[in-house]
Amino acid sequence: MFVHYAMPLEGIYLFGLLAGALALLAVSGVGSLLAGRWSERWAVVLGAGGAGVACGAGLAGAIGALLCRVDLTVARPWRMPYGEFRLGLDPLSAFFLIPLFLLSGLAALYAIGYFRPWKGRNPGRFWLFFNGLVASMALVVAARNGVLFLAAWETMTIASFFLVIFDEADSRSAHAGWIYLVATHLGTALLIGLFVLLGSGAGSQDFGTYAAPAGMAGGLFVLGLAGFGTKAGLYPLHVWLPEAHPAAPSPVSAVMSGVMIKTGIYGIVRLLVILGTVPGWCAWLVLGIGAASGILGVLFALAQHDLKRLLAYHSVENIGIIALGIGLGMMGVHAGMPVLAALGFAGGLLHVLNHAIFKGLLFLGAGAVAHATGTRDIERLGGAMKRMPWTGAAFLVGSAAICGLPPFNGFASEFLIYMGAFKAILGSGSAALGGVTVVTALALIGGLAAACFAKAFGIVFLGEPRSAAAAAAREVGGSMRAPMAVLAALCLAIGLLAGTVLRAMDPVVAMLAGNPSTVAAPGAVWVLMPATLFGVLALLLGGLLLLAALRRRLLAGRANRETVTWDCGYAAPAASMQYTATGFAQPLTQAAEGILRPRVESQLPQGVYPASGAYHADTPDVARRMLFDPLFRAAAERLGQLRWLQQGRVHWYVFYLVAVLALLLGWALWA
Amino acid sequence: MQNGIGILLIFLILTDLLLLGSSRLRNAIRIGAAQGVALGLLPWLAHGHLTGAALLLGAGSAALKGVVFPALLNRALREIHVRREIEPLIGYIPSLLIGTGVLAAAFAFGARLPLPWESPSPLLVPAGLFTLWTGLFLIMARRKAITQVLGYIVMENGIFALGMVVVEAMPLLVELGVLLDVFVAVFVMGILVFHINREFDHIDSDQLTALKEGAP
Numbered sequence: 001m002f003v004h005y006a007m008p009l010e011g012i013y014l015f016g017l018l019a020g021a022l023a024l025l026a027v028s029g030v031g032s033l034l035a036g037r038w039s040e041r042w043a044v045v046l047g048a049g050g051a052g053v054a055c056g057a058g059l060a061g062a063i064g065a066l067l068c069r070v071d072l073t074v075a076r077p078w079r080m081p082y083g084e085f086r087l088g089l090d091p092l093s094a095f096f097l098i099p100l101f102l103l104s105g106l107a108a109l110y111a112i113g114y115f116r117p118w119k120g121r122n123p124g125r126f127w128l129f130f131n132g133l134v135a136s137m138a139l140v141v142a143a144r145n146g147v148l149f150l151a152a153w154e155t156m157t158i159a160s161f162f163l164v165i166f167d168e169a170d171s172r173s174a175h176a177g178w179i180y181l182v183a184t185h186l187g188t189a190l191l192i193g194l195f196v197l198l199g200s201g202a203g204s205q206d207f208g209t210y211a212a213p214a215g216m217a218g219g220l221f222v223l224g225l226a227g228f229g230t231k232a233g234l235y236p237l238h239v240w241l242p243e244a245h246p247a248a249p250s251p252v253s254a255v256m257s258g259v260m261i262k263t264g265i266y267g268i269v270r271l272l273v274i275l276g277t278v279p280g281w282c283a284w285l286v287l288g289i290g291a292a293s294g295i296l297g298v299l300f301a302l303a304q305h306d307l308k309r310l311l312a313y314h315s316v317e318n319i320g321i322i323a324l325g326i327g328l329g330m331m332g333v334h335a336g337m338p339v340l341a342a343l344g345f346a347g348g349l350l351h352v353l354n355h356a357i358f359k360g361l362l363f364l365g366a367g368a369v370a371h372a373t374g375t376r377d378i379e380r381l382g383g384a385m386k387r388m389p390w391t392g393a394a395f396l397v398g399s400a401a402i403c404g405l406p407p408f409n410g411f412a413s414e415f416l417i418y419m420g421a422f423k424a425i426l427g428s429g430s431a432a433l434g435g436v437t438v439v440t441a442l443a444l445i446g447g448l449a450a451a452c453f454a455k456a457f458g459i460v461f462l463g464e465p466r467s468a469a470a471a472a473a474r475e476v477g478g479s480m481r482a483p484m485a486v487l488a489a490l491c492l493a494i495g496l497l498a499g500t501v502l503r504a505m506d507p508v509v510a511m512l513a514g515n516p517s518t519v520a521a522p523g524a525v526w527v528l529m530p531a532t533l534f535g536v537l538a539l540l541l542g543g544l545l546l547l548a549a550l551r552r553r554l555l556a557g558r559a560n561r562e563t564v565t566w567d568c569g570y571a572a573p574a575a576s577m578q579y580t581a582t583g584f585a586q587p588l589t590q591a592a593e594g595i596l597r598p599r600v601e602s603q604l605p606q607g608v609y610p611a612s613g614a615y616h617a618d619t620p621d622v623a624r625r626m627l628f629d630p631l632f633r634a635a636a637e638r639l640g641q642l643r644w645l646q647q648g649r650v651h652w653y654v655f656y657l658v659a660v661l662a663l664l665l666g667w668a669l670w671a
Numbered sequence: 672m673q674n675g676i677g678i679l680l681i682f683l684i685l686t687d688l689l690l691l692g693s694s695r696l697r698n699a700i701r702i703g704a705a706q707g708v709a710l711g712l713l714p715w716l717a718h719g720h721l722t723g724a725a726l727l728l729g730a731g732s733a734a735l736k737g738v739v740f741p742a743l744l745n746r747a748l749r750e751i752h753v754r755r756e757i758e759p760l761i762g763y764i765p766s767l768l769i770g771t772g773v774l775a776a777a778f779a780f781g782a783r784l785p786l787p788w789e790s791p792s793p794l795l796v797p798a799g800l801f802t803l804w805t806g807l808f809l810i811m812a813r814r815k816a817i818t819q820v821l822g823y824i825v826m827e828n829g830i831f832a833l834g835m836v837v838v839e840a841m842p843l844l845v846e847l848g849v850l851l852d853v854f855v856a857v858f859v860m861g862i863l864v865f866h867i868n869r870e871f872d873h874i875d876s877d878q879l880t881a882l883k884e885g886a887p
Contacts, residue, residue, distance in 0.1 A: 650819075651760060651811045658807050669783040 011070040015089055015349055017061030018097070020144070022135050024054040029131030036124025044115075047127020048108050054104030058138060058486060062097035065089050069507045073144055073208075082205040083147035087139075091507035092273065095349065096266045098139045100354035102490075103258045104134040110364055113479035114251055117492045126166060127247075133159035133255065140263050146195035146205035153191070153263075157184050160260060160311035163252040164244045176240075176247035183240035187230030194223045198274070204366070218279040218447060224271040225285070228384035232264025234323060235293040238316045242300075244276075244374065245312035247471040250367020253308060257315045258360035262352050265322055269349075272330070273511060280430070283330035287434055290323030291441035296595070298448040301428035303589045303596050303619035305368045305581060308374045310456055311359065314402060317445060318355045322348045324438050325417045328424060329512060335431045340357045340423045341513035347416030348501060349509070353501075354409040354494060358401035361487035365395035369460060372473040378581040380467040381460045387473040392461045399453040401491040404446050407537050412498035448588070464575040471522050496537075540600060582617055589617070597622055676716040676791060678705040680798040682709055683832065684774065687805040690825060692763050693769040694755045696817055702743045703821050706802075706828050719885045732831060732850060740824055740857055747817060761812035770805065777801040789830020790836050799836075803829030820860045827853045 016511035028050020036043030055390030062068075069091060076085040108130065110320075115123055136159055165177035195205065197220060202209035204523045213222050230237040241261070272278065297316030304310040325348025368391045369384055370376045385392040391526065401408035404415075426433030463470040476479070494501055589596055598617040628641035647653075686706050693699050711733025714725035748754075761769070781797035792798055806826025810819045830849060884887075 449861050654807060658804075658811070663781065669780060 010068050011072045014061045014064045017057050021054040022056035024050055025135035027126040032127035034124035040123055043124040048112050051108035051131050052105055055101040058101035063092045065094035080147055084145045086145040087142045088144040092511055093141050095508045098261045099353050100137055103356050103360045105253055107255045110480050110483045111251040111568035113477045127323045129159045129162045146199055146208040158199040165249045172302050173247040176243040180240040180244040187227045190227035212275055217275050218282055221278045221282045228264040228267035229347035231318050232261050233319050234289050235296050238619055239624040239628055242309050242312045246306055246308040254360040255265055258356040262326055263511050280334045283327050283334055287327035290320045290327050294320030294441055294445040298445050299592050302452045304583045305378050307378055311362055319655050322351045328420045331431055331434050338514055340420055342509050343416055344422030345512045346509045347413050351413035354413050357487055357490050358398045361398040366393050368476045373469045378459050381470045382463045383465040385461040388475045394488045398486040399457045403450045403453055407495045409494035412495055445591055455581055459581045463578045466575050558614055680707055680794040683798045687802055691766045700741050703824050704737050704741040708733045710828055710831055711834050759813050771806050774801050798828055799829050799832035
């Protein structure tokens with residue numbers, strides 16, 4: 001029954017681990033739903049326990065497969081036209097499985113504490129969809145048959161849709177869920193077209209037999225970029241992200257933003273592997289979209305008041321950074337610059353892993369704040385550092401990492417992309433232009449991201465609480481703290497051990513950047529990397545020590561005492577005297593007013609002794625307002641004209657069916 | 672044998688036309704039952720010998736369509752006090768005219784339909800198609816839910832007749848499955864009709880438009 005391809009013993013073992021993880025996820029999800037009818041406790045034990053054990057096994061299997069460079073395919077027949085149960089495990093799949101299982105397992109642990117206050121509802125409903133989401137994501141990454149891939153892809157969509165609308169008391173969740181469902185189904189429609197075209201040559205949906213019809217590689221790549229980009233959140237197809245991420249429960253936001261949108265990146269990269277060579281302009285397209293996603297994502301993030309919405313826009317930004325890396329890599333392949341290709345792909349893919357870790361951490365932190373205060377509105381928070389020191393420290397680490405500051409992991413991947421860009425600038429012709437684009441975009445993104453997280457961290461965690469709810473915040477429990485601590489430690493560990501991680505990624509990069517012999521050259525880069533990194537680190541650390549010494553010297557012999565935050569010489573400081581989030585970001589958002597188009601309601605203070613003043617700015621998504629809303633309104637208007645077909649009479653519906661079937665029969669017999 | 676099957680198929684076509692023209696529900700139920708019993712003989716007539724499977728199939732379908740379904744439908748009739756179809760969506764004379772048109776179409780289609788096996792009678796495919804379409808037409812053109820259930824049964828009769836072409840190849844299980852399907856459907860619809868009647872004082876299925884999206 002089984003067909004084995006070059007399957008060494010350890011491959012079988014590791015594959016078994018992954019298959020076992022998938023089966024356990026499915027069984028525990030259903031079991032949890034059933035158990036939940038009798039006992040909430042058992043539902044959580046089954047659901048979370050199953051997810052935890054399965055993710056542990058899956059993680060071990062994926063890391064093992066990457067280190068052992070396993071490359072195997074297993075196939076079983078499936079009663080489905082063109083379908084086959086063909087699963088594969090190669091370095092690329094293994095690499096994407098690592099963050100998937102890591103973050104999902106930690107989010108499952110976090111969810112135990114997160115849902116503790118939700119008494120009286122069957123927790124099995126959550127665990128069924130959560131475990132289903134994890135299993136289907138893993139299946140997407142492992143599928144080697146187009147029909148199987150699409151089936152897993154749609155299961156993933158449905159499971160995540162139900163998780164987004166899980167908080168059904170909130171009607172905004174339902175609205176966000178529908179936006180998500182429509183967006184992602186439009187993406188899937190494009191993917192169906194892509195797979196049909198890819199498989200039309202060989203008449204098979206096996207990934208191994210896929211071939212682009214002559215001269216169509218570029219067109220197919222664009223089709224895939226749009227289809228997968230909708231899931232990944234590339235601009236301007238990102239519109240569902242800022243709606244769905246805030247609406248979902250926080251552990252789900254972490255998994256969706258951290259790993260689910262990465263399945264879109266996986267799809268794009270897998271498509272590159274399948275197509276082999278794509279025209280040069282495709283690299284430019286990816287670069288352009290990446291730059292747009294990065295810059296616009298961070299600009300819109302800057303203007304948000306909702307903490308999770310802000311983080312959602314940062315996902316758009318980081319997907320943009322990943323696309324910049326991949327675009328550089330494609331450019332390197334096209335220009336015949338193996339070092340550039342290796343640096344670009346390595347940077348982009350490492351950022352996939354890094355973003356999963358720090359964005360997961362940040363969403364879990366935001367969830368902890370929302371859990372403790374009952375609000376996600378930044379303007380009503382403040383002073384959380386003193387009340388929630390663990391969460392605060394973890395969020396600070398995540399913020400530093402997402403801004404690309406050393407010694408955390410975000411620095412390592414962005415540094416690789418910078419290195420690639422400078423390599424490109426030293427090259428010739430269009431590659432140099434691409435390098436300049438990337439450097440400019442990345443520098444702008446980095447600066448704005450730093451400003452944005454200065455705002456997010458500063459307003460939420462520093463200063464004094466801006467509302468009674470924020471003042472009453474308490475640190476969250478152990479099951480929510482532990483995952484954040486692990487992720488924060490990983491941010492630091494990957495930052496420090498970037499060289500080791502990159503060496504482990506060698507086979508993945510080799511798959512994309514050309515044949516292994518050309519990757520031998522950038523192998524030298526991997527050796528240089530840690531040296532460079534540690535050099536920079538030593539410099540920074542030395543600088544810090546110098547500053548500390550200076551501070552000591554300046555303060556020597558003076559009396560110093562501690563006082564309240566933001567005293568600023570006021571006799572009676574109040575919380576409302578602090579900077580607001582809007583106020584903090586205003587200089588930057590005003591500079592970008594032409595792009596952001598905020599809706600401002602302001603009442604400026606009048607006179608010498610102003611009695612009152614108000615300023616309120618709301619920044620809805622421009623792509624949605626200018627592009628998708630009019631588009632969908634027009635479509636609804638056109639399609640509304642077909643309403644007369646819906647008579648509400650069974651007789652007519654039967655008539656439609658019979659008429660169509662009779663026409664088809666006649667066509668088949670006479671045509 | 673060839674004569675027997677020809678007579679049976681002509682009987683099928685005539686009863687279909689009768690169904691299209693009859694307004695009395697009790698009559699219509701009786702005609703449907705007669706069709707079912709007659710079709711029970713078809714496996715034997717079509718293949719000339721009696722296999723165990725054909726016997727089981729014929730007897731089962733005759734019992735179900737000749738006894739069980741009419742009993743269920745008559746009971747429903749008694750309980751809801753309906754005797755005849757007043758004001759059908761398409762009148763009886765037009766129904767008959769359309770029926771003859773459909774019959775011509777059934778012969779045209781039957782002549783061209785490529786069959787994997789040789790048909791036991793040249794009439795079999797046209798008669799089966801016509802019965803099938805008559806059933807669908809009854810569902811479309813009549814108002815009372817009971818008539819629609821009947822249309823469903825007639826449609827199944829047509830499928831049964833068509834199935835005779837391939838009964839050697841078609842597993843017994845498939846036909847049994849279809850029968851079970853219809854049985855459950857009739858059973859459920861019988862109960863449903865009863866309940867709709869009790870809630871709304873009528874069983875006019877076109878009044879279901881009230882459930883349409885955006886209806887007043």
